[in-house]
Amino acid sequence: MSVSQHSDVNSLEGSSDNQKAVNETLEDYTLRYAPHSFRRWSPKVVAITALGGIAYLADFSIGASIGMSYGTTNAVFSILFAAIIIFLTGIPLAYYAARYNIDLDLITRGAGFGYFGSVLTSIIFASFTFIFFALEGSIMAQGLLLGLGIPLWAGYLLSTFMVIPLVIYGMKALSKLQVWTTPVWLILMIGPVAYLINKEPNLVGQFAQFTGHDGFAPMDMAAIMLGAGVCLSLIMQIGEQIDYLRFMPAKTKANSKQWWAAVISAGPGWVILGAIKQIIGAFLGFYLLTKVPGVNTTEPVQQFNAAFHDMLPGWLALALAVILVVISQIKINVTNAYSGSLAWTSAYTRISKHYPGRIIFVLVNLAIALALMEGNMFAVLGKILGFYSNFAIAWVVVVATDIAINKYVLKLSPKEPEYRRDMLYNINPVGMVAFLAAAGLSIAAFFGMFGSFLAAYSPLIALVVAFVLTPVMGLVTGGKYYIKQDHDGIKEPRYDAEGTPVATVYSCVVCDEVYERPDVMFSHKHSGTICSLCKTLDK
Incomplete structure (x- = not known):
């Protein structure tokens, strides 16, 4: 069509x-429903395409960062806690996207925020895409500097401009790119780590005993929550998974098992691989610390360069490390640029009532990401992600709770999503109040306004307030502000x-x-x- x-x-x-x-x-x-006539891909192809978008190496940096700071035990529990939250909140969002073929912004409109209320969340999602584009672009630039001697500033430019021709053609081009590059990426990522563990099994035991640089005891709740706050910034990744899942074929009796397997694996299931990558990142960071002192343990290219060197000649090890970084960066940053363009276009079009075309906002997103890279955002990675996670947790938990509880348990609004103008109120106080309260209180805690003790627990505050206040607001308003008119x-x-x-x-x-x-x-x-x-x- x-x-x-x-x-x-x-x-x-x-x-x-x-x-x-x-x-x-x-x-x-x-800005619209993905029609049946366009959705010609099988559940398997959609799932592989969606999972290709999580090839990013930021997980290794995040794992190494919290592992070096808080120690192995605290880091692992941080990662697992965050993974459980991300998985549970991702289930209703992934189901809605795949079942009704709409993106996260359209879901958000009818799940507590209203027609214009979700403009705010579109901007939050767009921010996620350019933050992580800048992070992955920085990692690629580090690889190009190490492998080819290309200056960082030039690497930033190269990592930005190379994705433009790939992202312009949307799902049709991205599905081919992700399917063909995924096997190579998996082999390059898993191979050296498996070899390293097999060669030096004692290293695993030493890694398990590592206590970190910040002086926390093992199983310290403050350390676990601080680490989880960084990991939970990735809760927003479900939005990028949904940008692919909306192209799932219709669910039928014949394809039900395959359909559900694809939705769960490519939706909330992404975090299983993400958590494994974070733990591997912590392990490789510890390996660098003990075996190759003097290098930045949070740089994935250094991690894999050292691991490849244990099993291959130096020139080949460096080449494969750089190839892994480049493939990973391309796979994730075409997704970041693509999803960011959708989010920016959605927000701008509703505010201005003018449709400039998605490609304009591909360039806008890339320009912001490039500015962040040139400003060396990688150096303050933990602080940026810890701050951003408060917004991300509040939004995702509100929408997931609204779907699971307000729609299915309390039955305060129709189960079928509504996203069309005039069918919705401009603002729904259910989601807006819950989101603003959760984000506002957690950010205040993050900056120490409630004392040093609660500062570590800001992600937990965002989660609890959003989860509790969403059904409370639904009951207080009686579900009045979900649907403006009953019939179209x-x-x-x-x-x-x-x-x-x-x-x-x-x-x-x-x-x-x-x-x-x-x-x-x-x-x-x-x-x-x-x-x-x-x-x-x-x-």
Whole structure:
């Protein structure tokens, strides 16, 4: 199905002279439901593509950073605590994205935030993508400096510009890239670590006894929470997984097992591999500390260069370490650039009622990331992630709780998601109040406003406040602000009896193109059916 979009305001007022067609191959259904006719991939291909986006090496830096600071025992418990929270909150989000074929912003609108309320969370998600793009770009630049002698500033530029041609063509290009590079990446990542453990089994025991540099005792709750705060910044990764999961095929009786396996593994399941990578990062950081003193133990290229050197000639070891860094950076940063462009476009279009095209915001996201890299954000990695995690935890926990409890347990709002303008209130106090309270209190704690003791527990504060306040606000408001009007003016339901989106197509009276049932509504102003994007742009 070829779907046209336009940004000219005059065309929205009925004039077709200035109507501008936008290629959905480039736009990838930004701001809208991903139609059945476009979703031709199998659950397996979608899952592999989504999991390819977690090839980032930041996990190794994070693991090494908290391992060196707080010791092995505290680091491992930090990682496991964060992983459990990320997995549990990711289940309802991944299910909604795959079942109803919408991204995290569209989910957020109907899950407690309202039509304009989720603009704030779109900006938070966009921030996640450029922070981690900058982090991964920095890691690649470190690899290019070590392997090829390319100055860091030039490496930053190279790591930024090389993803542009790859990310422009959206899901069609990304699915091929991720599927073909994943086996190579896995071999390069697992091979040297397995060899190292086999060669020096005593190293594992020494690693287990390591107590860190910051003077914490093993099993110190403050240290565990401080480490978990850094790890929980990755809770936002579910948003990038969802940007792929929304292209899952419809769930049927025939594909049910494969569908669920793909959703769980590529949705919340990403954190299992992520936690393993963080623990490996802590192990490799300890290995560098004891075997190769004087190098930065948090730099993944140094970690893998040393590990490869144990099993291969020096020139080959360095080459493979650099290749691993480059492949990993490309795999994750095409995802960061892609997801960031979707988030920025969503926020900007709703505020301005003008659609500039997703590609514009690919460049915006890359420019911000490049500025962070040139400012050497890698040097303050832990502080940036610890601060950001307060926002991320508050948002994700609010949305997950709203779906799981307010929709399914308390039945305060319809189970089927709603994201179309005029069907929603601009602001839903349920999610907004819960989010602002959780984020505000946790950030205040993070900066020590509640004393030094609670400063370490800021991520736990964000989690608890969001989890408790979301159903409380739902009950207080009686679910009044979820749905503004009950019917969209079209007789045919959007979802069939089994909850699957209906694929019947309707013609939009504004842009004169066809759209599937979940993406349209009746417009009294235009005296006919209108698509969700034209409704968004209507002034």
